[in-house]
Amino acid sequence: MDRKLNSLLPIALFLLIWELVGRLPSVPTYLFPPFSSVVVKLFTVKGLLLENIFFTLFRVTIGFVIGTASGITLGLLAGINEKVNQFMTPIASIIYPIPSIGWIPVLMIWFGISNSVPVIAIFICSFFPIFLNTVRGVKDIDQSIIYAAKTMGTSKTCLIRKIILPLALPNIFTGLKLESGMSIRTGVVAEMLAIPSGLGYLLMKGESLIDTQLIFVVLIVMGLISLVVDYTIRKVEVKLLTWKA
Amino acid sequence: MEGLKIKSVSVGILKNISFTLEKGKVGVLLGPNGAGKTTLLNAISGIIPAKNGHIYLDGKEITTVPIEERDISYIFQNLALFPHLTVYENIAFPLHIKKEENIGKKVSRILKKVDILALKDRYPLRLSGGEKQKVAIARALVTNPELLLLDEPFASLDFEMRKFIRAEFLKVIKEFSLTTLIVTHDPYEAEELGNNIIKIRHGKLVHTDNDVNRIKVRSLKKVTKDIALAEFDNFSLIVPFSSGRSDHYCVEFLEEDLYISSSKPPVPTLNTLRGKIISHKENAERVHVKIDINGTIIKGHIPWYMWHEINKEEVYIIIKYRGTKLKGVNDGGL
Numbered sequence: 279m280d281r282k283l284n285s286l287l288p289i290a291l292f293l294l295i296w297e298l299v300g301r302l303p304s305v306p307t308y309l310f311p312p313f314s315s316v317v318v319k320l321f322t323v324k325g326l327l328l329e330n331i332f333f334t335l336f337r338v339t340i341g342f343v344i345g346t347a348s349g350i351t352l353g354l355l356a357g358i359n360e361k362v363n364q365f366m367t368p369i370a371s372i373i374y375p376i377p378s379i380g381w382i383p384v385l386m387i388w389f390g391i392s393n394s395v396p397v398i399a400i401f402i403c404s405f406f407p408i409f410l411n412t413v414r415g416v417k418d419i420d421q422s423i424i425y426a427a428k429t430m431g432t433s434k435t436c437l438i439r440k441i442i443l444p445l446a447l448p449n450i451f452t453g454l455k456l457e458s459g460m461s462i463r464t465g466v467v468a469e470m471l472a473i474p475s476g477l478g479y480l481l482m483k484g485e486s487l488i489d490t491q492l493i494f495v496v497l498i499v500m501g502l503i504s505l506v507v508d509y510t511i512r513k514v515e516v517k518l519l520t521w522k523a
Numbered sequence: 524m525e526g527l528k529i530k531s532v533s534v535g536i537l538k539n540i541s542f543t544l545e546k547g548k549v550g551v552l553l554g555p556n557g558a559g560k561t562t563l564l565n566a567i568s569g570i571i572p573a574k575n576g577h578i579y580l581d582g583k584e585i586t587t588v589p590i591e592e593r594d595i596s597y598i599f600q601n602l603a604l605f606p607h608l609t610v611y612e613n614i615a616f617p618l619h620i621k622k623e624e625n626i627g628k629k630v631s632r633i634l635k636k637v638d639i640l641a642l643k644d645r646y647p648l649r650l651s652g653g654e655k656q657k658v659a660i661a662r663a664l665v666t667n668p669e670l671l672l673l674d675e676p677f678a679s680l681d682f683e684m685r686k687f688i689r690a691e692f693l694k695v696i697k698e699f700s701l702t703t704l705i706v707t708h709d710p711y712e713a714e715e716l717g718n719n720i721i722k723i724r725h726g727k728l729v730h731t732d733n734d735v736n737r738i739k740v741r742s743l744k745k746v747t748k749d750i751a752l753a754e755f756d757n758f759s760l761i762v763p764f765s766s767g768r769s770d771h772y773c774v775e776f777l778e779e780d781l782y783i784s785s786s787k788p789p790v791p792t793l794n795t796l797r798g799k800i801i802s803h804k805e806n807a808e809r810v811h812v813k814i815d816i817n818g819t820i821i822k823g824h825i826p827w828y829m830w831h832e833i834n835k836e837e838v839y840i841i842i843k844y845r846g847t848k849l850k851g852v853n854d855g856g857l
Contacts, residue, residue, distance in 0.1 A: 420601065420603065422599040422600075422601055422603040423603045423604075423605060423606075425568070425570050425590070425597070425599070425603070426597060426599060426603035426605075427605070427616075428569075428570075428590045428591055429568055429569070429570075429590060429591075429593070429595055429596065429597045430596075430616065430617035430620050430621075430666070431591045431592065431617070431620045431621055432591060432620050433591065436620065440616075441605060444607045445605075445606070445607060447607075519607075520646070521606055521607045521608075521609075521646040521647075521648060522606075522648070
């Protein structure tokens with residue numbers, strides 16, 4: 279209880295300072311609204327906000343799930359098969375450092391204004407780190423564990439399902455935790471540039487109407503979504519990796 | 524195992540490895556680090572392929588059988604427990620793979636047998652070294668394999684724990700009558716563990732217990748403080764003598780400490796005997812022979828290129844003085 283209070287106190291203090299600064303006569307409300315007015319705005323635009331949260335989450339989920347699933351699958355394959363690894367890893371190592379938002383202009387040229395742009399950008403954002411982390415995770419498995427399973431008569435698919443994948447999970451979760459927040463950020467940026475819907479679109483709308491209250495509402499929502507996603511991933515990690523605790 | 528040749532990155536090439544391990548016996552592969560012991564176990568288990576030669580398990584050749592299909596349990600030096608599975612799940616794993624019935628009953632039985640029932644829900648990371656050892660042994664035994672391989676399984680334990688676990692292990696092995704091949708670099712451990720010690724050095728088999736000649740001494744006379752005359756039924760040998768007493772003795776010497784020739788040594792030589800070859804068996808490098816010395820049969824070998832020069836009816840055998848070992852029969856040694 280004390281720990282929870284200790285972590286809530288700085289947040290409360292931060293919001294109080296925000297409120298006080300926003301109420302200073304020298305600070306125009308349209309530039310820096312007080313926290314209370316942002317909360318009021320949140321309830322005013324509730325419907326619009328929920329609709330756009332849905333769009334963003336939908337795109338992020340699709341891109342992130344496809345990126346993660348294919349990253350894990352190909353990562354496992356490359357981790358097991360040296361030829362696939364030699365082909366895939368150099369390519370992934372070159373593409374991985376490129377910021378995923380850097381792909382948005384070219385995606386807009388290729389796909390126009392459509393859902394594909396944020397989805398593909400999120401896919402790129404999540405695929406490569408998860409792929410590389412999965413390969414590392416498989417390579418880090420003690421070979422004697424693999425051989426021990428083989429001498430027991432374990433088939434290849436069973437070996438992957440029951441031994442390799444579970445033991446690569448710690449590395450996979452490192453990739454997931456790194457990239458979940460980044461995927462949300464990439465999705466929002468893609469929406470700002472390419473799509474008239476989603477949280478990114480609301481941010482651009484706030485900017486064009488000089489509605490800083492709306493911008494702050496969207497920023498708070500983005501922060502909360504990232505927090506919930508990160509918390510969920512950590513919870514799943516703890517559940518799946520009890521053996522490491 | 525016959526004429527096995529294995530190529531390994533760490534120890535180079537293992538050549539012409541041949542030995543037999545009787546069903547239900549414990550064999551010990553003894554040799555220094557880098558001798559090729561683990562490589563040999565890896566070849567038997569199927570982890571690395573044999574370049575030449577044959578491996579038989581219970582009469583069936585398994586040289587080219589895939590690793591998954593050999594009925595062999597392997598306890599690795601680091602034990603290779605599955606860290607993400609509980610003790611119970613680790614032991615049940617091979618049974619699930621083999622789709623066996625009554626898995627729960629079988630696992631409980633072995634858990635009780637090696638005294639780790641209380642640990643069944645723990646993960647390997649939360650076990651002590653000795654507990655992990657027991658889990659690895661239980662997992663290896665639960666499927667009742669044709670052959671059990673162990674690669675220095677007690678190396679990571681301290682002296683007291685090693686002694687205790689080794690004794691427990693031998694008890695269980697005896698109970699299961701498992702054919703077992705254990706790797707060790709510790710000669711004392713080898714003596715304690717094995718019915719059959721197979722020495723390996725620089726990728727070559729030095730000898731197995733099958734290569735040892737062991738002759739019961741009829742009477743023993745001390746010549747000096749360090750030398751004794753061991754008398755047999757129809758001949759005698761001069762052998763090194765160390766302190767100690769026993770009621771009965773035997774003299775041991777390896778095949779490789781015998782020199783066999785058709786001609787009498789030009790000068791009188793210590794421990795020279797005369798006999799005749801009563802049987803022989805050829806392989807790629809040498810001819811293994813049995814020699815009758817006035818009714819006592821000893822084993823030896825002759826390089827194949829010398830074989831045609833040998834007069835089988837009359838051969839001279841020189842037994843190296845330094846190669847002979849006097850052993851007490853009653854007390855197991857001097």
